[in-house]
């Protein structure tokens with residue numbers, strides 16, 4: 151079974167697609183048969199980053215039933231071992247993927263025959279994005295050291311947490327719990343997953359235990375991108391400490407990726423940054439991340455609750 | 457899933473081992489204050505102001521307890537009773553060993569940079585809590601402490617900046633007459649403490665504080 155890494159977080163432009171493509175290349179170089187899927191459907195551009203300017207087919211063909219099997223939408227890239235399902239030619243947002251289609255997609259991804267599958271999820275916290283995060287224990291969050299981007303990562307993590315809890319209850323019970331959370335912890339607590347969990351602990355200990363076990367199995371990962379000379383290099387460690395201490399979720403800080411103007415140059419020239427500028431700090435940061443990620447394994451999650 | 461923050465014991469709160477020495481405790485406290493102080497990039501979007509204040513108060517309490525030998529001993533006994541830590545073994549005083557010439561184990565020399573008075577003035581002018589405190593006719597030690605935590609300053613930082621001993625600052629904040637530094641020093645201490653917080657009209661405020669504590673006697 152493939153290891154799936156959903157990649158998201160931060161705000162637009164924090165470097166999700168750049169990092170997805172770089173990690174994809176590294177994983178392929180390290181001998182893993184690697185697939186990257188562009189699910190940032192409104193603004194797909196992964197194909198350009200991996201040297202496939204005009205993909206002949208893509209994800210939309212699967213959704214529009216032109217190609218019945220997801221595996222047949224895969225295209226090769228110029229790099230050995232690296233494959234792509236392109237999101238190009240799509241003018242709808244993943245947020246608008248109807249429920250049935252989403253389930254079908256999630257199941258199809260889980261069945262693909264690759265060693266590693268990376269999902270570029272784009273920015274935002276639409277329900278569909280959250281569901282793509284929930285298919286793996288290995289969600290990767292990317293942020294820059296800017297408050298706005300950090301804020302978005304926290305919001306995304308909370309939303310994922312929340313989404314999983316939501317799946318455990320029917321709408322009436324859930325509403326009731328929200329009201330209870332508000333009553334106990336003050337106005338607005340209904341959208342704090344940690345407050346909801348406290349309510350569940352008392353009202354439904356069995357479900358609480360089940361959720362608790364599931365959450366402790368998550369192995370979220372955090373990457374800080376575009377780190378400049380004067381930025382606080384411990385930000386990543388501190389953020390993961392925050393998430394672990396106050397949300398009770400495991401989050402491992404994987405490392406910083408330095409800011410470098412050559413990234414822009416490489417993208418403009420449409421060449422692989424790591425091949426063109428292998429001696430930059432940014433390239434060596436990426437290689438470190440790559441090694442780490444290729445070795446890490448986490449369970450793929452079953453989707454029975456959706 | 458881990459425990460809730462407010463259910464952690466003081467060591468867990470500050471990420472300390474139960475056998476931590478004061479130097480480590482101070483270090484952990486400063487690190488925690490950096491993490492949770494208002495305006496910290498790490499936590500600003502994580503908590504509401506109310507949550508932040510509660511957490512800062514807990515950390516303060518943890519630090520005050522662990523840094524004070526007597527309070528820490530009582531707290532440790534309590535933890536041992538609750539089965540959270542093992543009773544300390546009485547260890548014989550360590551025999552001094554020769555130290556390698558190249559291994560000078562001093563604490564970090566990097567001094568925590570004190571916040572500029574302009575930055576403090578900014579924070580003061582923007583904090584409703586501080587405005588409310590200053591609008592009262594009384595000014596207790598508790599109030600001072602609240603202003604200090606609101607500004608994200610540690611007792612250590614104040615001590616370093618004003619050269620007043622940590623335990624004196626603590627007593628000023630506790631405001632208990634019997635523990636206060638001798639009257640001849642007190643007024644001066646309070647003034648430099650207030651000045652260090654970046655407050656204006658220090659004379660008037662220190663008089664207010666002196667009045668407030670003398671009423672408690």
Ligand SMILES: Nc1ncnc2c1ncn2[C@@H]1O[C@H](COP(=O)(O)OP(=O)(O)OP(=O)(O)O)[C@@H](O)[C@H]1O
Nearest residue numbers: 162163164165166167168273376408409410413414
């Ligand atoms: N480490 C870096 N150093 C310098 N520039 C970088 C770095 N990482 C990314 N960039 C720049 O940021 C731009 C945006 O990156 P990218 O397209 O990967 O962001 P994104 O998070 O996928 O955005 P979106 O949410 O819009 O999909 C890139 O074009 C690149 O120029």
Ligand SMILES: [Mg+2]
Nearest residue numbers: 166167190272
């Ligand atoms: Mg992108």
